Amino acid sequence: MPFSGFDFIIPVLVVLVLLLLFAGIKTVPQGFNFTVERFGRYTKTLTPGLNLIVPFIDRVGAKMNMMEQVLDVPTQEVITRDNAIVAVDGVAFYQVLTAAEAAYQVSGLENAILNLTMTNIRSVMGSMDLDELLSNRDAINEKLLRIVDDAASPWGIKMTRVEIKDINPPANLVESMARQMMAERNKRAQILEAEGLKQAEILEAEGRREAAFRDAEARERAAEAEARATQVVSEAIAAGDVQAVNYFVAQKYTEALATIGSSSNNKIVLMPFEASSLIGSLGGIGSIAREVFGEGSTPQAPSNRVSSARPPRTGPSQE
Known part of the structure; x- marks a missing residue:
């Protein structure tokens, strides 16, 4: 069977249609956008996926990467x-x-x-x-x-x-910055050391002040106690209580003797006193102690004075 001219046109048209389709279909990959230019002028942007353009009229201009x-x-x-x-x-x-x-x-x-x-x-x-x-x-x-x-x-x-x-x-x-940093750190160390010494001296001074305050308070209380004792003795003397006087004198006497006896330099102690005075004082101390502890009535001090024995004087007699 002979082929006519129409039989050749149909395949040519099919091929042209396929070429137009391939020319008009554009696939844009993910992360990109394509610009479309028509006769050199921007018309639209193609997004990722399958896109269609007009073949031989539109063309892809710039392919831009949209990722960071x-x-x-x-x-x-x-x-x-x-x-x-x-x-x-x-x-x-x-x-x-x-x-x-x-x-x-x-x-x-x-x-x-x-x-x-x-x-x-x-x-x-x-x-x-x-x-x-x-x-x-x-x-x-x-x-x-x-x-x-x-x-x-x-x-x-x-x-x-x-x-x-x-x-x-x-x-x-x-290098200069390193020296500067070292100097700055040495300065800070000296400042911290000085601050530490300052705080230590302040604390020491406060401790001395507190100790002095407490010593003064203790001396004040001791003076108050001494004054109170002296007042009590004075009131007793004013009331005519001779035993209180004997107690006060005997107490001072015995304290003085204890001080003299405890000295490490003295080997021989001379005690120039009268025995009668010491006996009277001891008697007063005993009477006051009995009154304080409630042991019976108050005895009277001995009336007879005991003369102290004195050694005979040796030497030539005067005629």
Whole structure:
């Protein structure tokens, strides 16, 4: 059977339809967005999955990665406010939120983010002293993130994190900082030692004051007791109680004798006193003791005076 021209047209049309379908079907992988341009003008954004475009009229423009990406910031030298030169490097994390803005608002997105981050690192860290720079890294990261994110927001991206990795001062500066730190620690140690000595002296002085106060209080109470005893004896004397006088005199007498007898330097003790006085005193002491302990009536002191025996005087007699 001979083939007509129509029999050749049908397969050609089928092939053309299949080619148009393949040209119009676009598959977008997960984590990416494709921009569509019609005659060079942006029209829409293709999301992940199966999408259709107009063949030979529409074409895919930019293929944007929508996942969070990391950008390494190379090492650069920064001059601080106190004229110290430090080498600084870092890392930046960003994510594309709007594919069309990231594709058409800036040329060379990564290069733009990198230069923006490096410039702001010099600006932020150059306005700080070296000590502040080394001790406030979190504050520096927060400030850098805020500044870079505000500057990059028209590009349809979100800066998620900007971190300073290393801050390396020169070797001579590091040595000077070490000496300064050692001097500061020695100063603190001396201050703490001085504070400790001060507290010890204060406590010692308070202890001496408390001891002196208690000694004075004890002497005051002893004086009050002595005054009370003297008052009682005085009242007894005023009332005509001779035994109280004998008791008081005998007490002082015996105390004096005990002091003399306890001396380690005296081997011979001379006691020039009259026996009658000592006997009278002892009698008064016994009478008062019996009155205190309630043993009978009060006896009278002996009326007869016993003369003390005196040794005969030797020597030539006078005629």
